[in-house]
Amino acid sequence: MSAPSLLMPSWRRRTASLRLPWLSWTIAFGAALSAALVGIEIWQMSHVREATLRNASTVTVSLAQSLALQIDNTFKTADTVVASIGQRVEAEGTDAAAQERLYGLMTSLAKALPAIHEMGIINRDGNAIVKSLMRSPIGLNYRERDYFQHLASHPGRQLFIGRPVHSKIDNSLNVTLSRRIEGPDGRFDGIVVSSVSMEFFRHMFESVDAKGFIALLGPDGTVLARNRSGFGDGERAAIAAADGALEYTAADGTRRVGTVRTLAHYPLTVIVAQNTSDILADWRLQVRNHAAVVIAVLIALAFLGWRLEVASRSTRMQALHDTLTGLANRRCLNDAIEGEFRRAARKGESLSFVMADIDLFKNFNDTYGHQAGDDCLRAVASAIEGVLGRAGDMAARYGGEEIAVLIPDTDVAGATRVAERMQAAVSALAIPHHNSPYGIVTISAGVASCVPNPVSSWKPLVRAADEALYVAKAAGRNAFRISGG
Numbered sequence: 318m319s320a321p322s323l324l325m326p327s328w329r330r331r332t333a334s335l336r337l338p339w340l341s342w343t344i345a346f347g348a349a350l351s352a353a354l355v356g357i358e359i360w361q362m363s364h365v366r367e368a369t370l371r372n373a374s375t376v377t378v379s380l381a382q383s384l385a386l387q388i389d390n391t392f393k394t395a396d397t398v399v400a401s402i403g404q405r406v407e408a409e410g411t412d413a414a415a416q417e418r419l420y421g422l423m424t425s426l427a428k429a430l431p432a433i434h435e436m437g438i439i440n441r442d443g444n445a446i447v448k449s450l451m452r453s454p455i456g457l458n459y460r461e462r463d464y465f466q467h468l469a470s471h472p473g474r475q476l477f478i479g480r481p482v483h484s485k486i487d488n489s490l491n492v493t494l495s496r497r498i499e500g501p502d503g504r505f506d507g508i509v510v511s512s513v514s515m516e517f518f519r520h521m522f523e524s525v526d527a528k529g530f531i532a533l534l535g536p537d538g539t540v541l542a543r544n545r546s547g548f549g550d551g552e553r554a555a556i557a558a559a560d561g562a563l564e565y566t567a568a569d570g571t572r573r574v575g576t577v578r579t580l581a582h583y584p585l586t587v588i589v590a591q592n593t594s595d596i597l598a599d600w601r602l603q604v605r606n607h608a609a610v611v612i613a614v615l616i617a618l619a620f621l622g623w624r625l626e627v628a629s630r631s632t633r634m635q636a637l638h639d640t641l642t643g644l645a646n647r648r649c650l651n652d653a654i655e656g657e658f659r660r661a662a663r664k665g666e667s668l669s670f671v672m673a674d675i676d677l678f679k680n681f682n683d684t685y686g687h688q689a690g691d692d693c694l695r696a697v698a699s700a701i702e703g704v705l706g707r708a709g710d711m712a713a714r715y716g717g718e719e720i721a722v723l724i725p726d727t728d729v730a731g732a733t734r735v736a737e738r739m740q741a742a743v744s745a746l747a748i749p750h751h752n753s754p755y756g757i758v759t760i761s762a763g764v765a766s767c768v769p770n771p772v773s774s775w776k777p778l779v780r781a782a783d784e785a786l787y788v789a790k791a792a793g794r795n796a797f798r799i800s801g802g
Contacts, residue, residue, distance in 0.1 A: 365603060373596040374562060374574055377589040380525065381578035385587045388518065388533065389580045390648075391432045395494050395511045396476055397647055398426055398436060401716050403474065403496045403509040406438060408787075411507070416447050421679045422717050423449035428687070429641060434484065434491045434514035438498075439465065440507045450486050457485055459510075468497040469505050478583060481515070481541055490515045492541065492585075518542035529591045530573070536584040563590060639714040641691060642698035650713035650721055657709075657725045658775035661768070668775075669732030669766040671722040672782040673701065673739060676759045676794040678718040680752040693748055693758055694718060700742040701760075704735065720760075721779075729766035729799060736762045736797040744795075754794075761789040762797035 402419065409415045416438075423436040427449045438447040443460030451457075459465050464479040479493040491512035498507040515533070522531040522544035532543040563575040575590025637649040645653070654670070661668040675681070675697055682690040701720055702712040715721040722739070724732050740760055748758040763785025767778050781800035789798040 366597060369596060369599065370574060370593070373591055374576065377529070377563075377574070377576040377591065378578075380529075380531075381576040381587050381589040384521075384525065384531065384589070385578040385580050387521075388585070388587065389582055391517075392494065392513060392580070392583050392585075393648065394430060395433055395513050397716075398430070398433065399476070399494050399496050399509050399511045400474075402436065402438070402511075403498055406498050406507070406509060411438065411440070411446055418679060419447045420449070420452060421682065423447065425682075425687070425690075425717060432513055432517045434489060434512045434517075435486065436509075436511045438507060438509055441469075441505055446507075448486070450484075459485075459508075462493070464493050464495040464510060465508060468495060468508050471497070472499070472503065472505075473497065474499070481535055481539060482512075484512065490541065492535070515542040519544065529589060530575070531590075532588045534586040534588060541585070563588065642695055642714045642720075644698050644702060644720065645711055645713035647713065647715060650711065650715070650723065653711050653713075654723050654775050654779070657723060658769050658778075659771075661725065662771040662773075665768060666726045667728040667731075667766055667768050668778065669724040669727045669729060669735075669764065670778050670782045671724065671732060671736050671739070671762055671764050671797075672715065672779070672786045673720045673722065673736075673760045673762040674786055674790065675718040676755075676761055676790070677750065677753050681750055681758065684750075684752055696746055696748065697743050697758065697760065700746055701739050704738040704742050710735075721782075727766070729764065732764050732766050733797075733799060736764050740795070740797065759795035761786060761794045763787070763789055763800065764797055765800035 402422070405419070405422075406415075409418070411419075419438060426436065427433060434450075436449040437445050437454070439459050440446050443458045443462075443465055445451075445454035445457040445459065448454040448457070462479065462482065464477050467477050467479075474496050477495050477497075479495065481490055481492050483490055491514055493510050493512045495508050495510035497505060498509060500506040518533050519542045522533075522542065525531065525544075530543070530545060533541045535541050563577050564573070566572055572593040573590045574593060574596070575588060578587045578589075579585070580587070637645060639646040657668055660666075675694070678690065678693075681693060685693075698712065698714065698720055701722065705712060705722070705724075709725045711723040713721050713723070722735065724735055727735070739762060743760045744757065746758065750756065750758045753759065763782040765778050765781035765785060767781075769775070769778075785798040785800040789796045792798065
């Protein structure tokens with residue numbers, strides 16, 4: 318193995334190693350068709366017919382699994398955004414300056430996350446004070462929304478998924494994810510809410526399959542998004558009774574088969590189905606021209622299987638990757654820190670974490686534009702990742718302009734040296750920043766280290782680094798601070 322591959326971060330090696338194996342169902346279907354070629358008797362044609370239906374069912378299972386995973390990841394991202402913004406609101410408050418920062422953060426996230434229709438902060442009276450789609454959301458009140466009524470009366474910061482609602486701004490249909498904001502005394506102080514666009518999923522479904530029927534259903538069976546007409550609420554009973562496999566007669570008498578897949582973490586359901594007549598069209602053609610159709614079906618199914626696997630691989634890669642910076646994303650970081658925390662606890666080793674933030678990044682965006690801001694963020698991310706010398710070290714985009722660095726088997730002294738190299742590498746870029754007292758783009762960082770206890774959580778380590786970061790920023794920026802130091 319070459320030296321560059323040895324130094325490649327482990328999460329990148331896992332992403333690069335995703336392969337396209339032959340799908341077992343394609344081989345099984347080909348064998349079934351080959352067996353059917355032995356004779357032209359009626360029972361053989363019946364066997365081919367049954368095999369065709371089974372294959373269609375398998376295809377819908379694979380597609381439903383892939384779509385469910387992607388939709389689940391989309392809602393996880395929205396949940397992460399809500400939690401992050403909620404933490405920031407509780408830490409910084411909602412004065413005019415904080416509202417302006419939050420508006421900048423929300424609009425930046427909205428550009429990076431097309432599935433999220435809008436984000437907002439609602440005060441304890443139900444009035445919107447920050448909205449990603451409106452700079453001054455005066456007059457918008459959400460007291461009647463189910464999420465406001467629930468969170469206002471239920472203490473705690475648990476996620477609440479609301480009923481589908483139409484946006485008060487553009488009337489689009491969305492599903493809301495929200496969390497409660499609490500004051501220092503634990504009293505209700507407002508809500509952070511993010512809405513996931515059903516129009517986004519409709520476009521996704523249309524791009525995946527133009528012939529089959531794909532739909533996303535709410536907890537009560539309401540159709541939230543679908544790729545074509547003909548998949549209506551009248552079919553709820555058949556769908557509700559299904560357990561994985563789906564077979565039913567539509568309201569217009571059309572017979573359909575497919576798959577029902579419930580999301581892993583959210584009470585939503587993906588339906589993938591096809592008309593039986595469409596599925597058997599190739600079989601009827603096979604009856605008329607046996608040999609030609611066998612070849613056509615094998616080629617078509619091989620291509621479809623390849624497309625499905627490519628889509629699945631793309632989903633797995635996106636689940637680990639931040640598309641703007643090229644770093645690991647928040648989900649990948651959480652998985653990695655949990656594993657490293659357990660490993661360090663078993664071995665009695667130190668585990669260090671550095672939280673870095675680009676100084677005055679909003680001012681940079683306001684001065685040079687968001688495109689320059691994106692270029693700056695990419696350059697800073699590359700510089701930070703470039704100082705990491707071991708395959709086990711990980712740099713990840715934590716959120717907005719925050720970049721986190723996980724450093725296994727390293728004590729606070731070693732982590733401090735890494736933080737120093739990070740600051741030096743960013744300063745060496747010499748990116749002009751006229752609104753900074755230093756004249757160039759700089760970063761502030763917080764450093765935390767611990768020897769994990771097997772029964773403890775890794776979250777206090779991240780929180781300690783984040784708190785140290787705020788101390789560094791309060792000290793004048795372009796600095797780093799050590800937690801507890």
